[in-house]
Amino acid sequence: METLANLESFVRSAEQGGFSPAARQLGLTPAAVSRNVAMLERNLGVRLFHRSTRKLTLTEAGERFLLSVRGNLEGLQAAIANVASERGEASGVLKVSTALNFGIEYLLPLAPSLLSRHPGIRIDWHFESRQVDLIAEGFDAAIGGGFELSPGVVSRPLAPAHIIAVASPRYMEGRRKPNDPTALRELDGIVMRSARTGRVRTWTMRNAVGREQTVELREHLVFNDPAAMTRAALLGLGVTLVAVPDALPHLESGALVRLAPRWYADAGPISIYYASRTLLPAKTRVFVDHVVDAFQRERLAERFAGSLA
Incomplete structure (x- = not known):
């Protein structure tokens, strides 16, 4: 089953157009975001991004996958935050x-x-x-x-x-x-x-x-x-x-x-x-x-x- 960190890294990278701006938003390093996306691609068996030195663009498979997961990601994050709140944990x-x-x-x-x-x-x-x-x-x-x-x-x-x-x-x-x-x-x-x-x-x-x-x-x-x-x-x-x-x-x-x-x-x-x-x-x-x-x-x-x- 795919990890939330990998999905977050993919969605934010797609929204921001690069690993570096996604990393700033997530509080991670660009290398960590890149690794998370690469792991997601390996687990799915498809390439989600076209990579170049100047920009990051979605492949056709990446565009379809983004449409599928983007709407569900915030709900997952909220559910996790709610469970943590009920336990009294803030992290x-x-x-x-x-x-x-x-x-x-x-x-x-x-x-x-x-x-x-x-x-x-x-x-x-x-x-x-x-x-x-x-x-x-x-x-x-x-x-x-x-x-x-x-x-x-x-x-x-x-x-x-x-x-x-x-x-x-x-x-x-x-x-x-x-x-x-x-x-x-x-x-x-x-x-x-x-x-x-x-x-x-x-x-x-x-x-x-x-x-x-x-x-x-x-x-x-x-x-x-x-x-x-x-x-x-x-x-x-x-x-x-x-x-x-x-x-x-x-x-x-x-x-x-x-x-x-x-x-x-x-x-x-x-x-x-x-x-x-x-x-x-x-x-x-x-x-x-x-x-x-x-x-x-x-x-x-x-x-x-x-x-x-």
Whole structure:
């Protein structure tokens, strides 16, 4: 009887057009995927792919076989995940995407307790500042803000993504501390250029009583990453607008101070994203629950709320 690993390797290789992209999706090496497909071909006694140095294409037999197994593969995977869940077991490679600073500061510290409870899980961390395609790229979960929900993906809000103005005490020496966004324009701005539009990002800030003001900082330094902007502020190079999670450790240590303290911009929620399935794999389910519980326990939604300062 054919193994599930061989069938998965064949279907993903056919969908992705190669062993390397299939391997990234499955959390395997290209050599392992190639071996699995070769074993499947040997067991079936037919060639499923035409192989060349440039691409992988299905043979006629491969196309027929793909049509036969593709619809059943997800059902098999779900059935296996369901049985494992009933036994209380969570195992396998868990592929997770999140921004570098956010992941290191708030998610990586959750790993020891998760792995001690579920030693069968292996976490494949991807620290990157982009929206990944969970299904096409084979991610089990992603944490971030502003994701466009593609079909088959659900989100679970964790905390607000509020943008606040910060600078270092050294930079503010001899300068008047702004109490509203208008006064921020008098300072050296550390701003962000959108990778998507190529434009410098502006924000509309609001306060607790609902007043709004659009903020356009004077462009002193331009970056394409909030971690670099935070670092520049720490070095005393000016004022910047960043999300509370990026600034919070430095605000708590005193390395940064908040400007226009009762004003913030709302960039939507920080959420955890995962594929919508009738039977969610146990490894994904326990990870999502673990992250949600930790955010509640550490009161991160409250701590990330720029409106509460």
